[in-house]
Amino acid sequence: MALRQFLYLCPLLMAFAATGCSDPTKSTNRRKPVVFPSSGKKSITKIAALEKVVSPPGTFFTTPYLQLGTNATDPGTLSVVWHTAAASAVSLPRWVVETRSPAGSGGWKKQVAPIRSNRVAVGSVKPHVVYTAAVNGLVPGEPFDYRVLKSDTPVFAARANRARPSASQDYRMVLFGDCAEDTAWQKKIAYQTSLLKPDAVLLTGDIVYPHGRASEYRANYFPVYGAEKADPERGAPLLASTLFIGVSGNHDLAYSSLSKYPDGMAYYYYWKQPLNGWGGDVSAERPPISGDRTAFEKAAGESFPVGGNFTFDYGNTHFVAIDANYYMNWQSPKMVAGLRKAVTENPSATWRFVVLHVPPFHSSAVHQNEQWMRRLAPLFEETGVDVVWSGHVHNYQRSRPLHFLPSETKTSDGKVDGTFALDTVFDGVGVTKPDGVLYVVTGAGGAALYSKPLTSNADSPEAEPFTAKYDATVHSLTELTVRGKTLSVRQVDENGKEVDRWSVTK
Numbered sequence: 364m365a366l367r368q369f370l371y372l373c374p375l376l377m378a379f380a381a382t383g384c385s386d387p388t389k390s391t392n393r394r395k396p397v398v399f400p401s402s403g404k405k406s407i408t409k410i411a412a413l414e415k416v417v418s419p420p421g422t423f424f425t426t427p428y429l430q431l432g433t434n435a436t437d438p439g440t441l442s443v444v445w446h447t448a449a450a451s452a453v454s455l456p457r458w459v460v461e462t463r464s465p466a467g468s469g470g471w472k473k474q475v476a477p478i479r480s481n482r483v484a485v486g487s488v489k490p491h492v493v494y495t496a497a498v499n500g501l502v503p504g505e506p507f508d509y510r511v512l513k514s515d516t517p518v519f520a521a522r523a524n525r526a527r528p529s530a531s532q533d534y535r536m537v538l539f540g541d542c543a544e545d546t547a548w549q550k551k552i553a554y555q556t557s558l559l560k561p562d563a564v565l566l567t568g569d570i571v572y573p574h575g576r577a578s579e580y581r582a583n584y585f586p587v588y589g590a591e592k593a594d595p596e597r598g599a600p601l602l603a604s605t606l607f608i609g610v611s612g613n614h615d616l617a618y619s620s621l622s623k624y625p626d627g628m629a630y631y632y633y634w635k636q637p638l639n640g641w642g643g644d645v646s647a648e649r650p651p652i653s654g655d656r657t658a659f660e661k662a663a664g665e666s667f668p669v670g671g672n673f674t675f676d677y678g679n680t681h682f683v684a685i686d687a688n689y690y691m692n693w694q695s696p697k698m699v700a701g702l703r704k705a706v707t708e709n710p711s712a713t714w715r716f717v718v719l720h721v722p723p724f725h726s727s728a729v730h731q732n733e734q735w736m737r738r739l740a741p742l743f744e745e746t747g748v749d750v751v752w753s754g755h756v757h758n759y760q761r762s763r764p765l766h767f768l769p770s771e772t773k774t775s776d777g778k779v780d781g782t783f784a785l786d787t788v789f790d791g792v793g794v795t796k797p798d799g800v801l802y803v804v805t806g807a808g809g810a811a812l813y814s815k816p817l818t819s820n821a822d823s824p825e826a827e828p829f830t831a832k833y834d835a836t837v838h839s840l841t842e843l844t845v846r847g848k849t850l851s852v853r854q855v856d857e858n859g860k861e862v863d864r865w866s867v868t869k
């Protein structure tokens with residue numbers, strides 16, 4: 364262990380000697396502790412109440428929920444998605460979505476973009492239609508109202524927390540992964556999320572257990588995040604009011620045998636996100652699907668095969684979401700070129716975040732032989748990625764800022780060796796300018812925790828030297844606040860207690 368520690372630190376010491384860029388004595392690297400924004404409390408402006416609308420029984424199979432939609436950059440856009448039982452009637456109902464933005468002001472505005480639909484008739488799930496209405500013209504950063512009309516009669520209305528913020532506006536987001544398994548922990552995390560009332564929720568993969576099936580969404584996902592009321596034993600009514608963004612994990616897309624899981628890969632059916640990804644032409648760029656694909660392709664529509672990789676802007680941040688599953692060949696020139704373009708495509712963004720499910724760096728015993736994403740570390744460093752957010756490992760971990768040069772030598776055990784340079788000066792409190800990329804694992808969103816070999820001590824000799832903070836004692840979520848050039852992060856547990864707080868400044 365002593366030798367390994369030395370090898371890890373050697374490049375860092377050499378870097379200090381060569382550049383002095385992380386010299387702890389340099390005053391430029393020191394800042395006053397960042398004052399954290401108060402969570403969930405905004406100045407209250409009185410807004411006219413939303414008129415109550417009752418949905419007649421049987422109107423929806425899944426009530427409306429908010430999605431990013433296909434526009435990756437315009438903060439005035441979102442999509443409203445709902446499901447109905449497949450229509451057997453000859454004449455289909457006329458659906459219309461109307462918005463009022465900001466919330467409570469002015470009249471309802473009819474959204475004119477054609478409403479799209481895809482029919483989901485897979486496995487033993489009741490056949491249903493997924494409707495997607497693109498919404499335009501929202502006032503960025505403001506709460507807004509929307510309602511759904513069926514044959515001219517309002518059948519659903521909701522108030523959204525916030526439209527997407529513009530580049531000059533702050534935002535607050537909750538992140539967690541490894542969640543919808545119908546556990547008590549999942550419901551407590553959903554409840555804590557509702558108390559924070561974030562602008563958006565970003566799921567870092569393994570959204571639905573155990574096999575990413577449509578039937579599992581219906582049992583474990585929609586009832587918890589779309590619960591009737593906020594209750595730590597049931598979940599919270601988040602989906603209608605809060606934008607959810609989903610990044611795929613292995614439980615979402617890797618069970619790709621349609622003969623075994625005919626309603627699997629439901630990620631492609633239910634998430635309506637930008638289709639600006641790349642790849643998908645060969646099996647090393649998408650799930651290797653086996654079995655009859657006819658019903659699957661109809662249900663997935665245009666989300667397959669590119670839906671696993673996408674980018675979007677949110678406030679002053681450029682997000683890149685990528686599929687990190689075992690079947691992806693992230694070493695192919697085409698995929699690397701696509702990723703490089705994706706990360707750098709908004710030059711004016713203040714922050715660049717990558718979200719991928721399988722963490723390149725972590726200290727847990729489980730999944731130690733799944734290090735393939737480490738090979739992208741040099742690209743992340745070169746393109747100015749600030750933080751890589753992951754899940755997969757069911758606990759919370761934060762790395763030191765790091766540089767990693769992977770070895771060319773391939774190992775047979777799935778590990779990727781290489782040379783590290785660690786910034787041991789950054790502490791996220793008094794020293795907030797990192798030298799390197801930060802890697803965060805926030806996989807404690809609901810599935811059983813991984814506590815081996817560590818529970819909570821990042822200073823343990825069993826922890827990798829790059830790990831700065833580690834907590835596997837409790838389920839938790841990440842609350843991320845971006846205010847201009849300050850990123851403030853809190854890790855909050857299932858009971859609302861703070862587990863970690865740190866910040867980055869530019």
Ligand SMILES: [Fe+2]
Nearest residue numbers: 569612613755
């Ligand atoms: Fe996973």
